[in-house]
Amino acid sequence: MKVTVIGTGYVGLVTGACLAELGNEVFCLDVDKEKIATLNGGDVPIHEPGLGDIIARNVSARRLRFSTDVAASVAHGDLQFIAVGTPADEDGSADLQYVMSAARNIARFMTNFKVIVDKSTVPVGTAERVKGVMNEVLTARSVQHGFSVISNPEFLKEGAAIEDFMRPDRIVIGSDEDEYGEVAREQMKKLYKPFNRNHERTLYMDVRSAEFTKYAANAMLAARISFMNEIANLADRVGADVEAVRRGVGSDPRIGYDFLYAGCGYGGSCFPKDVKALIRTAEEVDYQLQILRSVEAVNEAQKKVLFEKVLKRFGHDLSGRRFGVWGLAFKPNTDDMREAPSRTLIKALVKKGATVVAYDPVATAEARRTLANDLTSDFGVDARLSFVTDKMDAVSDADALIIITEWKEFKSPDFDRLHSSLKQPVIFDGRNIYEPESMAELDIEYHGIGRSSRKVGATSSCIEEDE
Template sequence: MRITIIGTGYVGLVTGACLAELGNDVFCLDVDQKKIDVLNAGGIPIHEPGLAEVVARNRGYGRLKFSTDIEAAVQHGDVQFIAVGTPPDEDGSADLQYVLAAARNIGRHMRDFKVVVDKSTVPVGTADRVRAAIREELDKRAEKLGFSVVSNPEFLKEGAAVEDFMRPDRIVIGCDDDAEGEQARRVMRKLYAPFNRNHERTFWMDVRSAEFTKYAANAMLATRISFMNEMANLADRVGADIEAVRQGIGSDPRIGYSFLYAGCGYGGSCFPKDVQALERTAREYDQDLLILRAVEQVNNHQKYILGRKIVERFGEDLAGRHFAVWGLAFKPNTDDMREAPARVLLQELVSRGATVAVYDPVAMDEAKRVLALDFDGKPDLLSRIRFSETPDDAAQDADALVIVTEWKAFRSPDFERLKRQLKAPVIFDGRNLFEPEVMSDSGIEYHGIGRSAAVRA
């Protein structure tokens, strides 16, 4: 099939590459010429395991092309995937300007029937706005061409996006029930047929329900994270071990183990943005989502938990103190720094007078970019942050090591060497990578999240 992908970010690039891997002829469009130049030169503008190989293979086969030519992109695909960004607006709502611009371009240049697929995460009712934008452009041209707008939200985890796309646990598709919608349903069924050979993974529904499904899924996962973080903070106070609690409740099949790990808060491009957007949608309908409001408040609070633990240990004034920070990206296997807890921690440490040496396996360049923005106009504070080439280099002569991202490379360090590198053997573990008993046996002062009982034990 002939497919057009509008937008070559995380979602668009993964979607385009994986659909090409299945044998489709895919045209990826982006208005960012630099990004297209990188892709055409064989580079990848994001870090995503396995993606570079899929892109290279399908460019070599001639099934995957990249361009800024809008008209050619619209002419190419019978199916037009809109996979552009929907950043949060000032009021927390999803900014749809890029989605609607893509829709208008489709309306300006289409010459035959198109299935227009909203792949971006968009609020309920966006398909109506996309449909209206396309129709308005067709009316300007006095064209009566048919089209149908479909909702097909993505469920891709950064760091495992290629695997998630190629082996989906579910495919959600929302179609209209008119004649054009039935035609779109046949097209989408054919497109996703390779994923349904062993068993049916597609959930068919109306468009608004599909749009809502994506937000509800992310809101549920964010809720589980904030719930466990709140329980962890209480566990520290009452003398319980949150890891024991996690195993105890996770063994209940009604609960399960996923997204029950306590830590220093969630970040990234999805959960913070989508929770806010869903709350904004609720307000438009005079609803107050009390649980989600609390989820967001808990997460914002949790991003300061490591800073508070450090202050409790070393005092309010950190002048003269030096800390090592391992992990900057909001999660492992990505260089994404959006809403990353490390950004909050670094702001707090340097504003209290400390210096910091930081290390991340892949996010160093992106960290330099975003931290320059975070500390814009405050060069004296930014100068307190040193970017290290190795974890050992970061740890050298630090008053304590702080772990913010749970990279596999951090899970089994040489603790004896680490003790020699640090001024004092102190670790603040924002992801509970280590067992308190092991730390105690190693002679390391250990501060986890919700693990005070295990430390005392």
Template sequence: MNLTIIGTGYVGLVTGACLADIGNDVLCLDLDQRKIDVLNQGGVPIHEPGLQEIIARNRKAGRLKFTTDVAASVAHGEIQFIAVGTPSDEDGSADLQYVLAAARNIGRHMNGYKVIVDKSTVPVGTAVRVREAIAEELAARDAQHMFSVVSNPEFLKEGAAVEDFTRPDRIVLGCDEDVPGEKAREVMKRLYAPFNRNRERTLYMDVRSAEFTKYAANAMLATRISFMNELANLADRVGADIEAVRRGIGSDPRIGYDFLYAGCGYGGSCFPKDVQALINTAVERQQSLRILEAVEAVNEAQKKILAHKIVERLGDDLSGRTFGVWGLAFKPNTDDMREAPSRPLIAELLKRGARVKAYDPVAVDEARRVFALDLQDVPHQHARLTFESDEMDVARGADALVILTEWKVFKSPDFDSLKQHLRTPLIFDGRNLYEPEALSELGIEYHAIGRQPARREGITAPQTAAAQNGAAEPQHATSDAALAR
């Protein structure tokens, strides 16, 4: 089948490459000439495991091409996937200007039946606006071509998007029940047939329900994360171990283990934006989504939790101290820095006078760009932020190590070497990678999320702020040992 993908961002590239890989003829459109030049030269503007190999293979086979020619892209595909960005507007609503611009371009140039697929994450009712935009353009040139707008939301996890696309647990299709909609349903059924060979994965529904499904899914997952983070903060106060609690509740099949890990908050391009957009949709209809408002508030507060722990341990003034940071991207296997917890944490450390040395296996270049923008108004702070090419270089001479992304390379480091590099054997872990008792036995002071720091006699560590003021430092209970989860 001939397919057009409008937008070569994260969703568009994965969609186009994976559909080309099963034999379709795919043309990807983007108005950013620089991005198209990179793709046509064999580069890939995002980091996603396995994607570069699929793109290279299908470019060589002639099944995947990239262009800035709008008219050619509309002429090419019977199916037109709209996969452009829907960033948050100032009020938290999804900004649909790029979606509607793509729709208008289709209406200006189409010369036959088209299935227009909303692949971007869009609010309920967007398909109606897309349909109206196309109809207006057709009317302006007195054309009467049949078309249908389908909602086909993506469910791709960054870092595992290729696997998610090629082995989906469900394919959601929202189609109208009129004649164009029935035809669109058959076209989409044929397109996705290769993914349904061993069992039917496609869920057919009305368009509005399909649009709602995407937001509902992300809102549920974000809720689980914020729920566990609130429990972790309470566990800190009552002396419980949130990892033991996670295992205890996750073993209940009604709950399960997914998205129950406590940490320093969620980020990325989906959860923050989609939760805000769903809240805004409710506000527009005079309804309050109190649970999601709390989810959002909890997450914003959670991004500050490590800074609170650091200040509680080392004092308000961090001048002269150096912190090593492991992990900058919002999650492993991606270079995505959008809403990453590393951004407010590093900004807070710099504001308090610290020096920060940071490392990420993939996201360093993107982090340089992002922090240059974040800190452009405070160049004296930016000067105290450096990026290293090795995780141990980050630790060398640091007063403490801060872990913000759960990359595999961080899960079982050489702790003896790490101790030798650190000025003080002190770790603040925002992802609960290690067991407190195990690190205590190695002579490392360890502060995580919802886990009690274990300390053993003989560990030399800087005093807490309370101890510096003459107060006795509290003793903490230890927990079970095993190094990494």
């Protein structure tokens, strides 16, 4: 099938590459000339395991191409996927300007029936707005080309997006019940047929319900994370181990283990933005989502927990202190720094006078750009933040190691070397990748999230301060 994907960001690039991998002819459009030049030059502007190989293979097979030519992109695809950004506006609502711009461009150049697929995460009612702006343009052109706008939200996890796309647990399609909607549904059924050979994975519903499903799913996952973080903070205060609690709770089949890991807060492009957007949607219909407001508040506070632990251990004046930071991206296997907890922590440390030496396997370039903007906006960049290419260089002569992202290479480091490299053997573990008992045996002072550090691996002098 001939497919156009508008937008070569995270969702658009993965969608286009994977659809090409299935044998479709895919045209990826973006207005960013530099990004298209990068892609046509054989490079990939985002880090996603396996994506580069799929793109190279399908470009070579001429099933995948990248361009800034809007007219050509509209002419190419019978299916027009809109996969542009929907960032949070100032009031928390999703900014749909790029979605509407894509819709207008399709209407400007279309000469036959098109299926418009909203792949971007968009609030309830967006398909109707897309339909409205397209009808305005078609009316101005004095043409009557048929089209149908459907919702097909993505459910991709950064770092595992290829697997998620190629082996989906569900495919949600929202379409109208009119004649054009039926045609669109059949087109999508044909496109996704390879995924339904063993069993049907597609869920068909009305458009508004499909739009709502993505937000509800992300809000539920965010709620589980914030709930567990609150439990972890209480565990710290009552002397319980949140990891033991997690295992006990997760063993209930009604609950399960997924998204029950305590940590230093969620980030990325989806959860923070989608929770805000859903809260704003509720406000527009005079309804208050009290649970989600709390989820958002808990997460913002959780991003400060590691910093608070550092202050309790070292005092409020961090001048002259040096901290090694492992992990900058909001999660492993990505270079995404959007809403990353590392940004909150590093900004706070530097502001208190500390020196920070940071390491991340893939996110350094993006972190350098992002953190420079963060620090400049508040109090100016100085020499107290630097980046290294070896994780052990980050801890050399540092007062403590702070772990923010649970990259695999951090799980089994050379602890003897780590112990000797640090000025004093102190670890703040924002992802609970180590066991307190093991750290105590290694004579490492350990501060996890909800791991009851007052019991294990803490010196007597820090017990009173820390807990």
